[in-house]
Amino acid sequence: MSDFRKSKAWSALAAHAKKLAPQHIKDLFTEDPDRSNWGTITAAGLTLDISKNRVTRQTIDLLSALATERQVTVERDRMYAGEQVNGTEARAALHMALRGEGAAGAAITQASEAKARFLDFARRINADNSSQSHKHIDRIIHIGIGGSDLGPRLVQATLGTADQAQVHFVANIDPHELNVALDGADPAATLFIVVSKSFTTQETVENAKSAKAWLEANLPAAQNANNQFVAVTENTKAAASFGITPGRIFPFGDGVGGRFSVWSSVGLTLAITLGEDAFKEFLSGAAEMDRHFLVSPLERNLPVLLALVGVWNRNFLGIGSHAVLPYSQRLALLPSYLQQLEMESNGKSVRRNAEPANVETAPAIWGAAGTTGQHAFYQWLHQGTDLASCDIILAFGGTGQNQHNQDILVANGIAQAESLAFGRDRQATEAALAEEGLSEAEITRLAPHRTFQGNRPVTVISMDRLEPRTLGALLALYEHKVFTQGILWDINSFDQWGVELGKNLAGGVLKAITGDGPVEGFDPSTRRLINAARQTRTKTTRED
């Protein structure tokens, strides 16, 4: 495939961008007061408003033409049909099948059977917990990393309630995280859910081993540590060798990648803590977004529009990073979740056919919950020299408690979207400072520091309420955005070769640190670090 920057649709967009670049979002609203109508689309309980981006109707038309040229719908349908869209790994991408969507009948049947099994297990745990005759499980320790961690962690933080069993997530190899999770735990009442597709992920296996050692040291002699474990994995053999009984091993399908796996048995922890009904609602919300993605025309298709606006900001306006700003403390982990989903999927420089990408792919994704972030990095968003595009996510209704503070939260989200896009020009700033009672000399001195250029592109995603259905829809929205961008950039969103190299190298460094391998062969800086680590290690070991 040739350089698609030379294609008809891409060239038209490049030319259009040159014309549009000097325009301010403010002006776009003056020129087309109707833009908030065509720029606002609702599906699956979510409303997307792209009108505060630097786009016109023509931009959307040209971007839709790009999507057509790049065969987005063809590729979408291939994914839906269970074809091998993950070329380098020769796999399908079957996360929609987990939600009951897709034409891949066998995959749906398989997913549905697997789901019945893990939901049944969750039901039994909860039944045991409510009966008086059994030992309670009062703590769940979910051990997994990356895609086996971020999804369950996010959903638990968003939908979990205080009256459930305590849940701890352990991802890091740093022993501190497991130690915190074990603190105060009753071994006989603790369930370890070990999640690793390959069951060879070093962090997860080592943490599971440490957990087992802790159980063996602390359980009453008659009890078997293995009974406190459950495995979620495709490698049933390795889980069995670890000591976990077959009835407690839950596979989730070869075609389900880690960062798309929260819908599968990887969500077992959630099925226990939130209950079966809420977990199914979560899947239904995602399925509703799937159906919308599969049937809606490009220019009214939420995931496609989100993807197109992203490509516009990234490739045609040259904006290098993207901030995720959920106005909800429950969604505080969403930026981390999307960091993986987007950067691991599309942080690539090589096209599907192995040629260089030629265009910028995934931007850096970062962010934090509002209003907290306002008091941290919004200074940079408003007045920094670089632009970031922003997604502001709003859930209008709170829990009903403390409506006043909920109102302030929502008002801030809406106001920030406005001020990032519109800014405050010199004249308005001078008027505001005069109103504050500043002298003319002070106004002249301070006005440049207190002027806000605005023109920061903002997308607003809003919902009435943050609940299982809307959360499911929100995560599926971003999944399909990522898939669509992968097609637009012609990269495989489903592999992750960049995760490998560091892993391989760490083995040699580890041996050198522990004295089981040579320090020679590394560069001088790495050698120095290895030696320093080794010295501290020797001291620590001696002190013990």
Place this chain on the structure above:
Amino acid sequence: MSDFRKSKAWSALAAHAKKLAPQHIKDLFTEDPDRSNWGTITAAGLTLDISKNRVTRQTIDLLSALATERQVTVERDRMYAGEQVNGTEARAALHMALRGEGAAGAAITQASEAKARFLDFARRINADNSSQSHKHIDRIIHIGIGGSDLGPRLVQATLGTADQAQVHFVANIDPHELNVALDGADPAATLFIVVSKSFTTQETVENAKSAKAWLEANLPAAQNANNQFVAVTENTKAAASFGITPGRIFPFGDGVGGRFSVWSSVGLTLAITLGEDAFKEFLSGAAEMDRHFLVSPLERNLPVLLALVGVWNRNFLGIGSHAVLPYSQRLALLPSYLQQLEMESNGKSVRRNAEPANVETAPAIWGAAGTTGQHAFYQWLHQGTDLASCDIILAFGGTGQNQHNQDILVANGIAQAESLAFGRDRQATEAALAEEGLSEAEITRLAPHRTFQGNRPVTVISMDRLEPRTLGALLALYEHKVFTQGILWDINSFDQWGVELGKNLAGGVLKAITGDGPVEGFDPSTRRLINAARQTRTKTTRED
């Protein structure tokens, strides 16, 4: 002041960058095997290694000349002397005085007296807690946002231990965060520490009011809710009107900005939870870094070098974002802390004299703890189309427990620094794939996907152990880096006008949502959002 891109030092660097740009870090090591010697400098228990950046000795010389040209040492000494380095707000920057450093005698005396007061209070709380005759404080709820939150939250997460009073931090106006903190709390045994320099920060004041309402509803009738409060503020009058007795109000000095305030009474929570000795050690570590910063020559000065390398990556190599990668779960909040410190301080487009900045200022700062981040966004770091510069932070020694996992943690940090810088070229990749047993056809197909360009600039900051002293030194290192970059970019690092606009606007939006103000006057997109929020609100209120 004229455009300093035309200055001698800046021009020399620009010319040098052109020459150096095509060079790979790998080649720099071949050309100068000594680079890890001159590139490694130790002070205050921290070792900085800049040798895995795309710099040569000449680069450092030219950057030092820039620092001299921009009068970094002159400005540093002005800050030290307590002069008004914060021009727009006509204030000094006195965070060094909190650590006992600086020539501003009066400021040091004042800081030292204030410190004696809050340390005494912390001592009394802990004494009460250990005596049998008093009611324990078994939970501290620290209410503050931005600089009144991130520092204490980070230090508590890093140095706190499980046997202390439970500490909760509440920043967000979202009622969820306070609700979580209050869950299961005993009103009579809960201490609320309310931190706000102005005591008008909306989030903090509203959360404090909600806390008070909760106390009044739940305390035994004879007890006064005000006795459960402490205020850390410069506005003693407002704290007193809130109902807090003078003996429980702790000011911290007008010249201490929020993001530089963890060393002051803003750290009261820490003085209680960590104890006086650890808190003083934390200050001492920072003071040691202060002295190093004040006396060391530029090219052996840790904060200056960190700043210079940052400016090199940002302005001369055009790298737009910077990742903070602490290999320590205890430092998981460091990226958020530095996000505020760097982006709020230097995310500005206007010079001190109010002229446009002309050069890029603070990059986007983001990151996560290793090894967790390796399974999230490292794909992008290794193989994305954009480069990020990285700080990898290593604490070699763990707690002594689980040395094996600690070894793996450290090995990964060292190995990632190596692989980001050196990468793995096509040839080495093909050899590695052959070793995996892949066929020639597969090697040809996969090698481009599995090649790593490397050449990502990495700075490594290492220490033997993460403890109060080294944490203090680490945070002071970054403070002085930020100050130095502010001078290099000629911006005021100590104001934050960008935080204001959204605040002002939110008032109008809030009134419109609650029906107390007009919806007209806002743009159509904002009007639509306000109306949607209003509708949901009406439904919620009716359901209640």
